[in-house]
Amino acid sequence: MDAYQSIGIRRRMKRFFRRNGRTLIFAMDHGFEHGPTDFEEHWEHVNPKIIIRKVMRAGVDGVMMLPGLARFAGDEVKPDRGLMIKLTSKTNLRPKDEQLLQSQLGYVGDAVKLGADAIAATVYWGSPQEDVMMRQFAEIASYAHDMGFPVVQFAYPRGPYINKKYGKKEDYRVVMYGARAAVESGADMIKTYWTGSKETFAKVVDAAAGVPVLLSGGAKTENPVDFLRVVYDVIEAGGAGAVVGRNIFQRENPEPLIKALIRVIHRNEEPEEAAKAEGLL
Numbered sequence: 001m002d003a004y005q006s007i008g009i010r011r012r013m014k015r016f017f018r019r020n021g022r023t024l025i026f027a028m029d030h031g032f033e034h035g036p037t038d039f040e041e042h043w044e045h046v047n048p049k050i051i052i053r054k055v056m057r058a059g060v061d062g063v064m065m066l067p068g069l070a071r072f073a074g075d076e077v078k079p080d081r082g083l084m085i086k087l088t089s090k091t092n093l094r095p096k097d098e099q100l101l102q103s104q105l106g107y108v109g110d111a112v113k114l115g116a117d118a119i120a121a122t123v124y125w126g127s128p129q130e131d132v133m134m135r136q137f138a139e140i141a142s143y144a145h146d147m148g149f150p151v152v153q154f155a156y157p158r159g160p161y162i163n164k165k166y167g168k169k170e171d172y173r174v175v176m177y178g179a180r181a182a183v184e185s186g187a188d189m190i191k192t193y194w195t196g197s198k199e200t201f202a203k204v205v206d207a208a209a210g211v212p213v214l215l216s217g218g219a220k221t222e223n224p225v226d227f228l229r230v231v232y233d234v235i236e237a238g239g240a241g242a243v244v245g246r247n248i249f250q251r252e253n254p255e256p257l258i259k260a261l262i263r264v265i266h267r268n269e270e271p272e273e274a275a276k277a278e279g280l281l
């Protein structure tokens with residue numbers, strides 16, 4: 001790759017990662033992927049400007065969103081934090097047998113115009129429509145890399161074959177496979193599922209061969225310490241941080257949890273210690 005492009009990728013990566021190589025990114029694509037019901041617990045957070053202001057104040061390192069939200073809420077993301085724009089998605093409204101496909105809803109040029117620091121796309125590895133998503137990812141990565149932008153792959157193993165052979169999509173053998181496929185298809189960062197233990201997640205990190213692996217947050221845990229423990233283990237396993245949505249916006253006041261996550265991710269604090277320091281215990 002031309003030296004200028006790789007300098008661009010390196011500089012833009014640094015907008016997400018602190019010097020310790022770790023990051024906490026807020027995810028805000030749920031209104032599209034899950035539907036606005038995800039915001040019903042704290043309805044004011046359906047307004048991206050309100051929740052983004054809160055997460056900025058609390059100190060997250062970056063925000064991930066789809067291009068449409070970035071058009072009117074992207075400038076709430078402070079210029080010294082990373083803006084990740086995701087170019088593929090799907091709604092929960094489609095027929096079940098088409099849920100294993102993400103469609104492209106924007107182009108690299110759109111993300112660049114919106115001020116993106118990184119460009120993301122999902123691949124459901126193992127889906128019957130894997131081929132379509134591989135092609136989308138290849139095209140997005142090729143354009144983005146050409147322009148010096150890092151590419152994030154949401155590397156999610158999903159599909160009937162996986163369920164049959166491994167029992168669940170979070171089995172570390174398939175998560176590890178997805179992470180490896182992400183690396184080999186050109187990802188600069190990987191977002192994937194929790195495998196259930198530090199030991200198995202460490203294998204996912206190894207399979208990613210140096211490409212940063214980020215946890216995909218998952219459903220809100222009633223006890224915030226349970227989530228802090230998972231993130232702690234991700235870091236212990238060599239993971240580079242987390243991309244978190246529901247555990248943040250489904251809390252009326254997300255600030256203490258965000259600050260506790262920052263303690264765990266950036267300062268290696270134990271989950272209980274971090275929770276106590278932020279008044280969560």
Ligand SMILES: O=C(COP(=O)(O)O)[C@@H](O)[C@H](O)[C@H](O)COP(=O)(O)O
Pocket residue numbers: 027028029030033154216217218219243244245246247
């Ligand atoms: O990847 C996504 C959806 O995954 P899903 O199909 O719900 O497994 C994104 O909508 C979210 O950005 C991601 O799940 C992170 O948000 P939380 O899981 O922490 O809410």
